[in-house]
Each structure stands twice: as C-alpha cells, then as structure tokens.
Amino acid sequence: MNIATREAYGEALKELVSNENVVVLDADLAKATKSIEFKKVAPERFFDMGISEADMIGTAAGLATCGKIPFATTFAMFGAGRAFEQIRNSVAYPNLNVKIAVTHAGVTVGEDGGSHQAIEDISLMRGIPNMVVINPADAVEAKKAVHAAVEYYGPMYIRFGRAATPVIHNEDYEFKIGKGEVLREGKDVLIVATGIMVSKSLEAAEILSKENIEATVVNISTIKPLDTDLIVSLANKIGKVVTAEEHSIIGGLGSAVAEVLSEQCPTKLKRIGISDMFGQSGTPEALLEYYGLTVNKIVEEVKSIY
Known part of the structure; x- marks a missing residue:
C-alpha cells in the first residue's frame, strides 16, 4: 500500500481537533499541503496567510507566545527557504513552540522542477539551534510524528512528501523523537x-x-x-x-x-x-x-x- 506522507499529515491534523490549543496556518496552499483537512473540522482555528511565508511564521510565533500550538504549513522550499530568517530569529532564537510542517520536499515533487524541489531544507533546519528535525519514513510514522509534535515543547521542522510511498509500519508502531x-x-x-x-x-x-x-x-x-x-x-x-x-x-x-x-x-x-x-x-x-x-x-x- 502506498500513501503520501502529506495525506497522513492532513489526517493527523483532523485527529488533533479536540486539542483547543492547536491552530493551523497555511500560505495559500492548503489543498496541496492537506492542511485543508483541519479547516474542514475547525475553520475558526485555521488561518490562510496568503503567499506570505515570512508573515505566517511571525504570526505563528505570536500565537505560540499566547499558549497556542501552531502548525505553520507550506511547501518545503518556501518554508525552509523563504522563511528561514523568521524561523531562526522569531521561532528558534526565543525557543517558541512552533511546528513548521512542510510538504512537497525532495525531487519527488516531480514536474514542478528544480525551483520547487527542496533538497537543502534538512541542512538549513538542522543548523538552527533549538530546532528538532523530523523526516518520516511513511504515512504511519508521519501521523505519529505529528501527534508527538503536540506533546513536545519547542520548535520543530517536520518534512512530508507529495508522492505516494510504501507503508512499512503497522498502526501499533511507537514513534519516539530522537530515536532510530x-x-x-x-x-x-x-x-x-x-x-x-x-x-x-x-x-x-x-x-x-x-x-x-x-x-x-x-x-x-x-x-x-x-x-x-x-x-x-x-x-x-x-x-x-x-x-x-x-x-x-x-x-x-x-x-x-x-x-x-x-x-x-x-x-x-x-x-x-x-x-x-x-x-x-x-x-x-x-x-x-x-x-x-x-x-x-x-x-x-x-x-x-x-
């Protein structure tokens, strides 16, 4: 069975709707990133920030200072690349509880081409102090990583893919941050x-x-x-x-x-x-x-x- 990890991200967000502190922001890409699944169940906690990743990260940082758990979502190229300064200075430097959840990572973005294929994003994010960097292997792990992100306090970068890929884990798999x-x-x-x-x-x-x-x-x-x-x-x-x-x-x-x-x-x-x-x-x-x-x-x- 093949499932894209971005699909799992959308499903996980729906499962988090009962946590009233969870809010989702997207940069005008909700249908592609699958964050729209959260909008369907909690529209009052979903914010479309437009094509403005830097603003989205700054807003997410502000929400985090108020006790919210924001998931800031866009394509990996724009999240890690365009918003790097805001992630570094507005999220990681003050160690705020923001989850940068990006999709369409790597060359499996396909026909969108080199401008949209983030192949440097892990390097950028792992170089930032306080940042946790997660790259799930399949849809099961992706969903569990999102749930783990809510329980973890601090900046986190979670990387999802566009293409459907093999599922290798059973539903009883236990994901732990920092463990191979x-x-x-x-x-x-x-x-x-x-x-x-x-x-x-x-x-x-x-x-x-x-x-x-x-x-x-x-x-x-x-x-x-x-x-x-x-x-x-x-x-x-x-x-x-x-x-x-x-x-x-x-x-x-x-x-x-x-x-x-x-x-x-x-x-x-x-x-x-x-x-x-x-x-x-x-x-x-x-x-x-x-x-x-x-x-x-x-x-x-x-x-x-x-």
Whole structure:
C-alpha cells in the first residue's frame, strides 16, 4: 500500500481537533499541503496567510507566545527557504513552540522542477539551534510524528512528501523523537536511511541477502537530535556504513552520520543522496532514477564498500 506522507499529515491534523490549543496556518496552499483537512473540522482555528511565508511564521510565533500550538504549513522550499530568517530569529532564537510542517520536499515533487524541489531544507533546519528535525519514513510514522509534535515543547521542522510511498509500519508502531529504529538485522553492512529511502533500503537488503550480504537497516526519522548511541554502537559492531536520503548529501543525514562517526567511531562510509546539484522537471520515478535514489543504487554502493 502506498500513501503520501502529506495525506497522513492532513489526517493527523483532523485527529488533533479536540486539542483547543492547536491552530493551523497555511500560505495559500492548503489543498496541496492537506492542511485543508483541519479547516474542514475547525475553520475558526485555521488561518490562510496568503503567499506570505515570512508573515505566517511571525504570526505563528505570536500565537505560540499566547499558549497556542501552531502548525505553520507550506511547501518545503518556501518554508525552509523563504522563511528561514523568521524561523531562526522569531521561532528558534526565543525557543517558541512552533511546528513548521512542510510538504512537497525532495525531487519527488516531480514536474514542478528544480525551483520547487527542496533538497537543502534538512541542512538549513538542522543548523538552527533549538530546532528538532523530523523526516518520516511513511504515512504511519508521519501521523505519529505529528501527534508527538503536540506533546513536545519547542520548535520543530517536520518534512512530508507529495508522492505516494510504501507503508512499512503497522498502526501499533511507537514513534519516539530522537530515536532510530532497527528494521532489519545483519552482520555485514549498516544501512542508515531516512524518509522514502527507508523502504528502498529494505528492498535492497532483501536483494543483498540473496547474495549472502546481510544488512542491518536503520530508520532515522529524527535527523536532529540524532540517535548517536544507536549509530555508533552498530557501526562499531558492523564496521561498514551506507546512508541514503532524498536530500543533498551536503548537510543532510549523510553529513550528520559522517560527523558522528568521524568523532566517535571512524568507519567506512558511503553516502547516497543528491550530489551538489539542483533538481529538474520530470516524473518522480525518472528523477529518482536520474539522481541514483534507487534500490539498485543502494545495492551497488553496499557492494562497493563490502
């Protein structure tokens, strides 16, 4: 079953309607981001801010000072990019309880092209003090991450996708901020993945197993704070690491893992992601193939390090 994580975001917002402190803001993209689902059930707590992301973040900060829990929603490119200064200075600097919930991240935005494909957003957000950065692997995790965001006090950036992707979790899955998840155990290589690359890593592990290469697959949905204990313990035991993400390899999951390993556990490492280039227009499938965000690429890189 394939479900877009943005769809799960809309469903989660509907489930939060009973919490009167939850408010939702959107930058004229509610139908696309699915925040419109909250408007349907609580129109008095939904605010369309127009095409004005900076204003939206400032307004969300103000609402947070009054005890509200604002979810500020737009496309990832505009949320992390256009509103960066407001996120840094008006939300993170005073450590306000604002959730920046963005959709249409990565190259799977597809035909909208490179101008709308946020592949630097994790890098931008993880560099901001006080910011928690979450990139769910599937719709189940996305919904649980939204619920967890309400219980957590402080700035948070949650990244959702446009394209439908495989659901890998059961409904009883327990999401915890800052904790990685071991999905498969193997002695030969450690694959650390995030977002849509988690399901692809599981597929790759099955192929590798048929060639007598057993992979441990870890889902890192919280990029910051990173589960360093889990990564270091597994890297120490296994000795070979491959990271996979739908994001630039500069500043994203691969960089975060490399930073930890270089300081605590020097290890052979390969990073799969987008290599210092912009996206372009095309179908999601064609773009994933072009940028090497595929099951076959994971298999290839594992073999190269093995």
